[in-house]
Every structure is written in structure tokens, then in C-alpha cells.
Amino acid sequence: MTDQKKNFRRSKIGNHVLKPETQMMGYGFDPTLSEGSLKPPVFLTSTFVFESAEHGRDFFDVVSGRRDARPGEEAGLIYSRFNNPDMEVLEDRLALWDDAEMAIVYSSGMAAIYSAIMAHMKPGEVLIYSQPIYGGTETLMLNVLPKWGIKTVGFAANRSVEAIDEAFEKAAELGPIGMVLAETPANPTNGLVDIAYLASKLKDVRNSSGERPPLAVDNTFLGPVWQKPLDHGADIVLYSMTKYIGGHSDLVAGGATGPTAYLKPMKALRGAIGNQIDPHTCWMVLRSLETLKIRMEKATDNAKIIAEYLRDHDKIEKVHYLGFLEPGSDAHAVYSRQCLAPGSTFAFDVKGGQAGAFRFLNALTVLKLAVSLGGTETLISHPASTTHSGVPKELRDIAGVSDALCRVSVGIENASDLIADLEQALKQV
Known part of the structure; x- marks a missing residue:
């Protein structure tokens, strides 16, 4: 591989670390794979041609999670429900804003929230969440999750930490705590939730599998420029990319960033149910990231x-x-x-x-x-x-x-x- 081809994932010049707004102009895209195009083309294809039967086998093994990619190996392109060049470039660039190991993009912000919950919670567990919260999320909490056997307990944003303590006590009486979801600032009142305090509360909590429940933060109002939840103890950061990330009121999309350990199950669920973002919308969000x-x-x-x-x-x-x-x-x-x-x-x-x-x-x-x-x-x-x-x-x-x-x-x-x-x-x- 030539030095020029390696540059499409460059994050430093010597010891100087490039800022996200600079990396939005080219990170993750190799022009040599697209006839030298300066910008990523829109890859309007449902499926991709394998070089050989062996490549097809190996690609499916990695994408399906049956094995991890070997050093230097990347999951190949298979089918646009699993991956697509536009989607991969977008995920690479979105992760940069939160300095995250990984990013996943979805067909809407609600799809991202729903996927985070369903990938990490089990029937009988309790979800603690902040209020007020986006109306669509509240509807999910009150009307949808109970049908799947997931209980919910709310607490008031912008109140004292005692409100959080009370919510944890109430949730523990109902069953194992499976996740905490905070929308901060809150929609529409701008009530704030202390992310670090929530993270500290979860340290000694265990879900029905004996693991620490994840802390998810909806960062739509301030992120990814004005708030960095991962720096304060969040495990999953959620976005309605329809809003500031998309930024032109001309698309609907969602996203999530965080450690691979938390996002990998979400990506597997996305591949199973098909709530991924389409290539053209990916291309539009890539355009928007340059001016975010x-x-x-x-x-x-x-x-x-x-x-x-x-x-x-x-x-x-x-x-x-x-x-x-x-x-x-x-x-x-x-x-x-x-x-x-x-x-x-x-x-x-x-x-x-x-x-x-x-x-x-x-x-x-x-x-x-x-x-x-x-x-x-x-x-x-x-x-x-x-x-x-x-x-x-x-x-x-x-x-x-x-x-x-x-x-x-x-x-x-x-x-x-x-x-x-x-x-x-x-x-x-």
C-alpha cells in the first residue's frame, strides 16, 4: 500500500493531532478506490461483488461476528443492510467528534435509542430515565417498552441528586436495573443531568446477567461540539442526526458513539432488523459534517x-x-x-x-x-x-x-x- 493510500485515515501530522473539523474533509475515504473523486460518491447498490468464494466466506464470518477481523483485515462489503461505503465513511467521521472507538448510524434518532435499549436490556429489567425527555422517547418508555416486559422509572432533570437516588431505589424494588438513559440538556426545558453522578451510581449495580448496566446519554441538544458525554462516564452517546449534525432540515437520521464493547451488540441488532441509514442520506450527512x-x-x-x-x-x-x-x-x-x-x-x-x-x-x-x-x-x-x-x-x-x-x-x-x-x-x- 502506498503512503498516499494510507493517508485517508491520517489523524496526526508528526506530533500534531488533527481536529475533527479538519478530518471531516477526507477522513475514512480513499479517493483511489473511486476514480480519484474528491468527495465520496453515493453508492446506490444493494449488494457487492466478491473477488472469490473465499472472500465471500471470510466477509460473512467477520460481519456476522462469528470471528474477529485479523490484524490488518477489514470486514468486506456484502450487502447494504450490513455495510456500505457511504455508511462506513460516515461512521468513521462521526466517531471522531466524540473521540470514540466506534460509531453506528441509523435511520432516525428514535431508531438509535430503541436499538440501544433492545441490544442491552432483557424482559424483567428496569430502565431509569430523565424527565422531561423528547416526546417520542417518552412514548417509547410508557407505551412500547412495557409490552416487551421492560419497566421504566423516571427522575426529574435539573433537580438535586436526591431525585436520582430515589429513582434508583424505586427501580431496585421493581427488578434488576438494565440501563440508565439521560437526555441532557432536556427537551424542551434545558434541564441538566449530572452524567458523572449517574456513572458513579452504576458502579456497584448489576443487571440480570451480573454485569454493570450501561449509561446512555442523548446528546442531541449540545453534541457533538458542546458536550462530550464519554469524557464524563457515559457508555453510549446517542444522536438524532436530523438535528445539528444534519443541520439543514432536509434529512432524518440517527447515530450512536462509544466503546466497541457497547456498540457491537447494537450493530448486530441493526443488521438483523434493518434500521440502517440509506446511502444517499449518509452522503448528505457527510456533507453536513464539514460545516458542523x-x-x-x-x-x-x-x-x-x-x-x-x-x-x-x-x-x-x-x-x-x-x-x-x-x-x-x-x-x-x-x-x-x-x-x-x-x-x-x-x-x-x-x-x-x-x-x-x-x-x-x-x-x-x-x-x-x-x-x-x-x-x-x-x-x-x-x-x-x-x-x-x-x-x-x-x-x-x-x-x-x-x-x-x-x-x-x-x-x-x-x-x-x-x-x-x-x-x-x-x-x-
Whole structure:
């Protein structure tokens, strides 16, 4: 192999370690295998031709997990439910952002969450999770997992560690703890969960197989740029790549990063049930990764300006922005330890309850009234009547998802234009 061909997985120049934003431009892709193409082509194929019957046999042995790859051997391409060149390059690059051993990509963020649970839990075990949490995840917890014999116990994000302790005690009464899932910051209130504390709680816990249960963290709101859960004790990091990673509101995808020991069972499950990402969407996410950091930086700068404007407005009761956490508070201490920036998605309470919130939302012209987040455009929504409408009201009330709450995902527009739109819309409240 020539030095040029080896360079497609270069991570250093001498002793200088290349940063992820630099590696997004070429890592994992060998142009010599694609007619010298600068960018990975879209490999629209369902299956791949073997060089020989022996190669086919060996590829299946490795991909199926019947044996590990030998030194210098890579799992060959077989069938696009198992692997595909676009998918492999995307997984290589996604892992770099979290400095992870491995990454897996999925057809959606919910597919990633579901796969993490099903690959690591058994009927009769208990899943502990933070609240509030994305409405789709809450539906999974309350309506789907019980059918598979998995029990769930929630705890309030942004509360004291006593809430976590109580959840562990309650879960232990119901059965063996099989997993802990934390979404931090929480959707939509930005409540924070102390990842390191959860990891410490799990040290002496054993599941029904006698093993320590994994800690999974949904890192969609801040990751992978502004929060690194693996550094704080998480075992599995989960993403809706539809959001900041995809970043243009034009695809649906999910991902997971972490140690091979935790992700290998998830990859085997993906191959069995077929919830992988398609080649074209892989290609689109690869495009997005090249601008991920600069998009998140610009959106974060804009969000600070918007949050400060809203905090001072007489029609706004409260702004749930991480940059406004009170120094000395438990939440501020957690933020200082595990977050690198406040991000660009936050919520705020409009005076007048749902009626006031709806008048405000209906008057907006530049901000787009839509669910989702993390795109280049600014999106705003009313969680209680949309993304969290399937969550029982008593749980919404406990979590602070009130009828007055609006969630905004600030984009990369000119901030003064966004403020002008907010100003005219708030006059309707």
C-alpha cells in the first residue's frame, strides 16, 4: 500500500493531532478506490461483488461476528443492510467528534435509542430515565417498552441528586436495573443531568446477567461540539442526526458513539432488523459534517443575543437558557463541569398561557413555526400541544412543560432580523 493510500485515515501530522473539523474533509475515504473523486460518491447498490468464494466466506464470518477481523483485515462489503461505503465513511467521521472507538448510524434518532435499549436490556429489567425527555422517547418508555416486559422509572432533570437516588431505589424494588438513559440538556426545558453522578451510581449495580448496566446519554441538544458525554462516564452517546449534525432540515437520521464493547451488540441488532441509514442520506450527512462546527458556533452566538432580548421583554415570564443559570446553583455547577457552551436551543414562557403563546406564534413571519431543531433556519414550536402532547399532563407539569412554554432553535440568520420579528409578534400578546 502506498503512503498516499494510507493517508485517508491520517489523524496526526508528526506530533500534531488533527481536529475533527479538519478530518471531516477526507477522513475514512480513499479517493483511489473511486476514480480519484474528491468527495465520496453515493453508492446506490444493494449488494457487492466478491473477488472469490473465499472472500465471500471470510466477509460473512467477520460481519456476522462469528470471528474477529485479523490484524490488518477489514470486514468486506456484502450487502447494504450490513455495510456500505457511504455508511462506513460516515461512521468513521462521526466517531471522531466524540473521540470514540466506534460509531453506528441509523435511520432516525428514535431508531438509535430503541436499538440501544433492545441490544442491552432483557424482559424483567428496569430502565431509569430523565424527565422531561423528547416526546417520542417518552412514548417509547410508557407505551412500547412495557409490552416487551421492560419497566421504566423516571427522575426529574435539573433537580438535586436526591431525585436520582430515589429513582434508583424505586427501580431496585421493581427488578434488576438494565440501563440508565439521560437526555441532557432536556427537551424542551434545558434541564441538566449530572452524567458523572449517574456513572458513579452504576458502579456497584448489576443487571440480570451480573454485569454493570450501561449509561446512555442523548446528546442531541449540545453534541457533538458542546458536550462530550464519554469524557464524563457515559457508555453510549446517542444522536438524532436530523438535528445539528444534519443541520439543514432536509434529512432524518440517527447515530450512536462509544466503546466497541457497547456498540457491537447494537450493530448486530441493526443488521438483523434493518434500521440502517440509506446511502444517499449518509452522503448528505457527510456533507453536513464539514460545516458542523461553524454552524453550531454561529447559531450559539445568535442564541445568546436572542435570549438576552427575550429576558428583558415584559411579555416574557422566564427564559430557560443555559447561559442564565445562577452561579452557585447545582445546575450551574453541572453546566460548568460538562458543557462547553449553552447551545442554541432553549425555551421561554410567554405571558397569557396558551392563548398568549398562540397569538405570539401565529404572528411570526421570519421564524418558522415547526417542530425539530438544529437547522440553519430558526424554528419555533409549542411543545405542550405538539412534540410533548402525548406525554400525560401530570408529567408535563412536573417537568415544567407548561401551556405558556415555547421552544426556539436559533439558526444562522442575522440576529437583528430575528429580533425584529420577535418584537412585532410579542405585541400581539
